[in-house]
Amino acid sequence: MPDWEKRVRELQKTNRCEPRLRTEHVAEIAGHLEEVYLSQLQGGVDSANAEKRALSEVQDWRVFCTKIFEAQREETMGEMIKKLWLPSLVILILSIAGISGALVNGMFPHGFALNSQVALLLYVPWIFGSFALGILGALCARRIGAGQGATALLFLLPACTLIALFLAWPPVTWSLVSLYPGRLVAYLAECLTMWGVIPGVATLVGVMTARKMSRKSAS
Amino acid sequence: METEPLHGYEIAKRIEEESNGLLKFTLASLYPMLYSLEKRGLVAGSWETTKAGRKRRLYRLTSAGKKQLQPLKKEWGRFFAALHRLAGVTHA
Numbered sequence: 413m414p415d416w417e418k419r420v421r422e423l424q425k426t427n428r429c430e431p432r433l434r435t436e437h438v439a440e441i442a443g444h445l446e447e448v449y450l451s452q453l454q455g456g457v458d459s460a461n462a463e464k465r466a467l468s469e470v471q472d473w474r475v476f477c478t479k480i481f482e483a484q485r486e487e488t489m490g491e492m493i494k495k496l497w498l499p500s501l502v503i504l505i506l507s508i509a510g511i512s513g514a515l516v517n518g519m520f521p522h523g524f525a526l527n528s529q530v531a532l533l534l535y536v537p538w539i540f541g542s543f544a545l546g547i548l549g550a551l552c553a554r555r556i557g558a559g560q561g562a563t564a565l566l567f568l569l570p571a572c573t574l575i576a577l578f579l580a581w582p583p584v585t586w587s588l589v590s591l592y593p594g595r596l597v598a599y600l601a602e603c604l605t606m607w608g609v610i611p612g613v614a615t616l617v618g619v620m621t622a623r624k625m626s627r628k629s630a631s
Numbered sequence: 632m633e634t635e636p637l638h639g640y641e642i643a644k645r646i647e648e649e650s651n652g653l654l655k656f657t658l659a660s661l662y663p664m665l666y667s668l669e670k671r672g673l674v675a676g677s678w679e680t681t682k683a684g685r686k687r688r689l690y691r692l693t694s695a696g697k698k699q700l701q702p703l704k705k706e707w708g709r710f711f712a713a714l715h716r717l718a719g720v721t722h723a
Contacts, residue, residue: 436688437662440639443687444658447640469658476659483667 414449414463416442423470429477437480445469499549500569503615506545507570508577510538511607535606542611545570546618547625554622566619571612578607632674633700636691639665665690673699 420442424432433441445466452462470476513534546567553563579600637645642665643656668674673696676688692700 437666439686440688441658441662443638443685444640444662446685448658471659476663479659479663480666483663484670 413446416445416449419467420445423467423473424477427473427477429474431477431481433477433480496553496563496566499552500566502552503545503549503566504570504573507538507542507574507611507615510541511574539610539614542570542614543618543621546615546620547622548618549615550619550622563623564616564619567612567615570615571608574611575604575608578603632690632692633697636677636689638687638689640687642690668696672696 417438420433420438423429424438448466448469449462452465453459457465549566550563553566632642639658639661643658643661646654646656665674665676669676669690672693674690675693676690678686678688680686
């Protein structure tokens with residue numbers, strides 16, 4: 413008896429199906445192929461031909477995978493956005509909680525203070541935390557059925573909010589602008605890089621790592 | 632599915648049997664449709680383990696699916712009756 417789940421995964425791989433079928437779909441399709449195979453055997457067909465006939469149920473695996481993906485996506489773009497809101501919000505809240513902890517401990521939202529040991533002890537773990545949050549968010553999003561493309565966008569809301577937050581944070585922004593008017597561009601660039609781009613990239617790397625992990629486990 | 636939950640292979644088999652082999656649903660045509668119906672809340676799937684230890688997914692019509700099916704049945708009835716009249720085909 414062929415291992416049908418393995419066969420389905422192999423067929424997806426050899427036909428370069430993208431996006432790949434979900435684990436439960438692989439199991440269900442493998443079950444269907446097995447039923448066809450067994451019914452052929454019962455009808456007196458030899459095992460090699462029974463396998464061929466079962467596999468002939470799908471002519472083009474790439475088209476099939478795309479159709480399944482589209483069927484899942486059908487009328488659910490709004491649903492997908494809803495699904496992404498929750499993990500995005502969790503990442504954002506935890507990220508802000510982490511940075512608040514850093515701020516309470518005397519770290520200012522600009523790069524000048526990063527020379528201090530406290531800032532490095534808080535900033536670096538926060539960046540690693542953003543990476544971990546990316547993994548967590550992507551795993552949550554996949555679990556509630558968000559597609560891979562949509563999951564990759566998870567980092568956007570936290571990154572954009574952090575950038576907006578630090579750019580629009582009046583006490584620090586305006587005091588620094590008034591103190592160092594000539595350094596405004598450098599200050600903004602520093603803020604964007606340290607408090608938006610770097611954590612955003614760390615979250616994105618986390619999301620991509622989770623995607624890679626789930627792909628590996630699926631194959 | 633209207634009367635009892637069925638799994639994918641069974642659905643395909645029933646359609647083929649009840650249409651005297653005229654309508655055939657392969658795996659490739661059946662599952663995208665089933666998943667689409669499930670996404671729209673018209674059918675609901677649940678996993679069960681057979682006595683042989685095999686896992687399979689059973690589909691049943693939801694109440695929303697039943698509601699949608701009734702007017703469709705009437706519409707199809709009218710459509711096929713019209714075709715019969717046009718083609719001049721009558722029941723034996």
